[in-house]
Each structure stands twice: as C-alpha cells, then as structure tokens.
Amino acid sequence: MIYKFYRQRIFPHLLNQVMQTASLMDKRRELLLPVAGEVLEIGFGTGLNLPFYQQVDTLYALEPNPDIYRLAAQRVHEAPFEVQHIQASAEKLPFASASLDHIVSTWTLCSIASLEQALAEICRVLKPGGALHLVEHVLHSDSRKIQYLQQALTPVQKRIADGCHLNRNIERALKGAGLELAECRYFDAEGIPKIAQRMLLARAVRP
Numbered sequence: 001m002i003y004k005f006y007r008q009r010i011f012p013h014l015l016n017q018v019m020q021t022a023s024l025m026d027k028r029r030e031l032l033l034p035v036a037g038e039v040l041e042i043g044f045g046t047g048l049n050l051p052f053y054q055q056v057d058t059l060y061a062l063e064p065n066p067d068i069y070r071l072a073a074q075r076v077h078e079a080p081f082e083v084q085h086i087q088a089s090a091e092k093l094p095f096a097s098a099s100l101d102h103i104v105s106t107w108t109l110c111s112i113a114s115l116e117q118a119l120a121e122i123c124r125v126l127k128p129g130g131a132l133h134l135v136e137h138v139l140h141s142d143s144r145k146i147q148y149l150q151q152a153l154t155p156v157q158k159r160i161a162d163g164c165h166l167n168r169n170i171e172r173a174l175k176g177a178g179l180e181l182a183e184c185r186y187f188d189a190e191g192i193p194k195i196a197q198r199m200l201l202a203r204a205v206r207p
C-alpha cells in the first residue's frame with residue numbers, strides 16, 4: 001500500500017527532479033542535436049528531452065508508466081512538433097520492421113526488465129544504417145570498489161527507482177545485439193553520486 005503510493009505519487013516527481021541535474025541536461029543537448037525527422041524515444045519519462053530536438057517532425061514518445069507520462073503534459077503541449085504518446089514497453093515495440101532511422105534512449109536502458117529483448121526489438125525496427133542514440137549510466141569499468149557497490153546495491157535500487165539497474169554493461173549489450181558503435185564515449189557526470197556517475201554516450205548503428 002505505502003510502496004504503491006510511493007511508486008505512483010512520489011517516485012515520478014523525484015525522477016522529474018533528479019533527471020534535470022544540469023550535467024545531464026547538457027548531455028541531452030549534445031546527444032539530440034543530429035536527431036531528425038520521425039523519431040522514436042523509448043522511456044520518454046517526463047519529456048525532458050523535448051526542448052533539445054532541433055530537427056524533429058514527429059516524436060513517438062514511448063512510455064509505459066502513465067503516472068510518469070502525466071508529468072510531461074506541459075512540455076508536450078509546448079513542443080513545436082507532433083508528439084504521439086505510445087503506452088508500450090521497449091521489449092515489444094509496436095512498429096514495423098526496418099521503419100525508423102532514429103531511436104533515442106536517455107537513461108532508459110537501465111530500467112528495462114529485459115535489456116536483451118528490447119535491443120533485439122530496436123534492431124528489428126531500425127532501418128539498416130539507422131541509429132540508436134543513447135546516454136546511460138553504466139557499470140564502472142575502472143574501480144573495483146564502485147563495481148562491487150553497484151552489484152550489491154542493484155536489488156535495492158531496483159525497488160526504490162522503478163527497476164533501475166546500476167550494474168549494466170551497456171556497451172557489451174549493444175555489441176551483443178549486433179549493433180555497431182559509430183560513437184562511444186565515457187564520462188563522469190557532475191552532481192551525480194559516484195555509484196551512478198559513470199556514463200556512456202553512444203550512437204549504435206544497425207549494420
């Protein structure tokens with residue numbers, strides 16, 4: 001009962017605040033600049049990417065959680081292009097095969113229950129040469145201590161942060177899905193606790 005109240009009424013507001021950390025907003029700008037035309041964003045959240053799309057005609061805003069999507073209403077209303085909400089999961093994308101040039105994921109791959117299945121779906125839906133543009137927090141590659149904490153605390157994190165895994169090796173998962181990394185850069189985001197600070201910004205292309 002209390003947990004349900006937390007997930008439906010408190011967590012969406014916490015998410016909306018944390019995801020507006022200045023260093024994350026800067027990375028949204030950088031990631032989304034070349035994204036154009038008809039675009040699918042998975043795990044749309046509260047719509048924080050909307051102001052950074054410069055060349056988009058239609059955005060398919062895939063967000064399974066209505067309590068989170070509700071907080072995007074004002075941003076969706078103000079968007080200078082069409083935004084279509086799609087209430088579905090990335091593991092089963094309601095799109096035809098080879099139908100899209102651009103898919104976007106910002107801090108969503110950590111939360112998807114079956115990452116492997118979602119990446120298979122993304123590969124199916126992308127046209128050959130199409131790209132998944134992503135920025136995600138990842139398993140730390142250098143510090144054994146941080147890696148250990150990420151592994152140990154992931155079960156708790158999943159409970160308090162709506163399924164978020166701290167311990168995912170996203171680069172390995174992308175390559176395992178058959179995507180090719182046209183761009184792949186790691187950085188530590190300012191203002192984020194060390195345990196979730198290591199980030200990957202990448203553009204993963206369907207061959």
Ligand SMILES: C[S@@+](CC[C@H](N)C(=O)[O-])C[C@H]1O[C@@H](n2cnc3c(N)ncnc32)[C@H](O)[C@@H]1O
Pocket residue numbers: 015019042043044045046047048062063064065068088089090091105106107108111112113162163
């Ligand atoms: C950490 S939030 C990031 C939100 C947003 N992308 C942003 O950058 O602010 C993760 C988002 O992924 C969504 N999500 C969780 N499981 C999902 C799934 N299976 N398919 C698509 N989205 C999912 C959550 O509802 C949430 O909106």
